[in-house]
Amino acid sequence: MKRLSMLASLLMVLCLQMAAQTWEDVKVGTSTRKTLTYVPKNVEKSPALVISLHGMNQDPEYQQNQTQWNALADTEGFIVTYPLGNNNMWDTHGTSDVEFVDAVIQEMINQHHVDKNRIYLSGFSMGSWLGYHCLETLGYQIAAFGPVSGVDIGKQPRANRMVPIMHIHGTADDVFKYTGDPYHMAGGYPSIEEYVKKWAAYEGCDVSNPQVIRPYPAGSTGPKATRTIYNNVNEGVEVNLIAIDGKGHWHSNEPNGVNSTQELWNFFKRHQLNQPSVPVENRNYFIRYESTVGENLWDRQAVYTLPKALEKDAKYTLTMKVRTSADCAELGFWPIWNASDHKNQWGGSDDVQYLAAYHVEAGDWKTLTWDFTANFTLDTFQFVFGKYGGTLDIDDMVLVKEGTSENLIANADFSARNIKGWSANGNGPSYFIASEAYASTGIEKPAVATMMKSADKAYYTLQGVKVIRPTKGIYIHGGKKILIKE
Secondary structure, three states: OHHHHHHHHHHHHHHHHHHHEEEEEEEEOOEEEEEEEEOOOOOOOOOOEEEEEOOOOOOHHHHHHHHOHHHHHHHHOOEEEEEOOHHHOOOOOOOHHHHHHHHHHHHHHHHHOOOOOOEEEEEEOHHHHHHHHHHHHHHHHOOEEEEEOOOOOOOOOOOOOOOOEEEEEEOOOOOOOOOOEOOOOOOOEOOHHHHHHHHHHHOOOOOOOOEEEOOOOOOOOOOOEEEEEEEEOOOOEEEEEEEEOOOOOOOOEOOOOOEHHHHHHHHHOOOOOOOOOOOOOOOOEEEEEEEOOOOOHHHOEEEEEOOOOOOOOOEEEEEEEEEEOOOEEEEEEOOEOOOOOOEOOOOOEOOEOOOOOEEEOOOOOEEEEEEEEOOOOOOEEEEEOOOOOEEEEEEEEEEEEOOOOOOOOOOOOOOOOOOOOEEEEOOEOEEEEEEOOOOOOOOOOOOOEEEOOHHHHOEEOOOOOEEOOOOOEEEEEOOEEEEEOO
């Protein structure tokens, strides 16, 4: 009788879970994707969200069974969702699955009213690979990240916000090898210890003096583990590595040892986007581009999509602060009408304005100013610096229409700690949000920025190629199209 009662209780629990766990459709552009979502019976009014990404050739049900996030959601009152990869795989290099994760976030906010400040991302194996990839563009939406047994192969750390990370990995992992795999077909990766340390350095943590706890958890009688904690106390960011002795390519739920899911949740719930960080004197946030030298001026671009297109024939003034780590011979400003139907063979817009360029000397912040009349319904700003190698910092952008005082740039000083709206062209460069506490140039040179006369004297082809001696054809000169017949 007692056995039957226990069985009935188990069945009741399973029924409750099944009732709360449902497949949901998620619109991604013109396509429809699916995610398996678990909403516990006693969910919070504005709950936290955990997004758990499955491994290669796995699926959401497998991920749920492996991680057991649902059971923890029951006791903690958060929602967990398990997105389904196309063909049980993830696009770890392109944007399709990054857009899917972004769409999942928006769906969870709209349908389940999750707390925007408590959205957490985790993944196993290839799911962790995708998770690291997502930080490049979705970091500003992720309160904390918890990868298990996976890295972003072939790439250096890159995120658009300093995201707290807890990385869990077994020392006997033979898929994402703990000792690293420099010859991996996707580009190679260092040892897991070195990989996590690189992320810690990238996020401004003190990598010279980490906190090391062994055995972890303290007093553990199960499989031994080591927890290494890197801190950036100025920014309230930490990067952790839990290395489990002898553990293979799997989540850990060893008795008296590390429980991966519990460890991740304990880490997650200490972090949220709206947390005040430790105050820092002279704090300043900005966007940083890291550029290598290209062949042409347009090879490297900082791109900003305006919240609202400019009015044709209206007059505007753009001012912004710029700082470079080396002398930049030419920093150009080419606003475009990207929504125009006049697309050229390179996929860009022919509706371009070629405004004056600046020569920027390395050192302190300089203020650059452009006064212009919009020749088109401009919707995108392009700052071109393809022949420059070094860092380019941009801050405090102000765009006003003549006769008004409203700044048409969203998050102009980056105080919201995100870089939504910013991107780069196809050739790069890499970019991320930074602060004075995190990334200072350390260069002391006079603050000099000289406007070049190139906009008045130089000639450009319709594709943006600067020419010294124009021959017969159509060119951009002085911000206008001209025809040279001879």
